[in-house]
Amino acid sequence: MLKYLWLSGLVIVLDQISKWVMVSWLSLYETVAVIPYFNLTMAHNTGAAFSFLAGAGGWQRWFFVCLTAVISIGLFIWLRKLAKTKLEAVSISLILGGAIGNVIDRLYFGYVIDFLDVYYGTYHWPAFNIADSAICIGAALLIIDSFKAEPKSDKEQESA
Secondary structure, eight states, rough: GGGHHHHHHHHHHHHHHHHHHHHHOOOOOEEEEEETTTEEEEEOOOSSSGTTTTTTSHHHHHHHHHHHHHHHEEEEHHIIIOOSHHHHHHHHHHHHHHHHHHHHHHTTTTSSEEEEEEETTTTEEOOHHHHHHHHHHHHHHHHHHHHOOOOOHHHHHEEE
């Protein structure tokens, strides 16, 4: 199922281009209203999801880089050897592309660039980026795929 790696590459390219555009356009914490409930807001996340461990003093940068590397290798192996359906392969490819997009930021800047800001009233969801979106979409699709019936093996089809 390595034929779906192009999707990982597309996520990485779109993520990095969008971050480059935002860094060129906005200053840190600068906000531009786009539509109701959605802003572009420049933020730097030194932590993980929802800024988990953001204030940990710096060691978390290398922890997350190493963790992402191990997870990415696992995802690649899963995609190469274990993916059984197109949806599963697409899901893994999206997650892999998102993970690599964010680890590029951690290696280059020491933090992840986030700029998508969804809010309601005064409540703002933590800022995120294209890579985060790909990871979430991939995870959701993987969950959906897990509920689908397993395709019958050749032996099961012959006996039916």
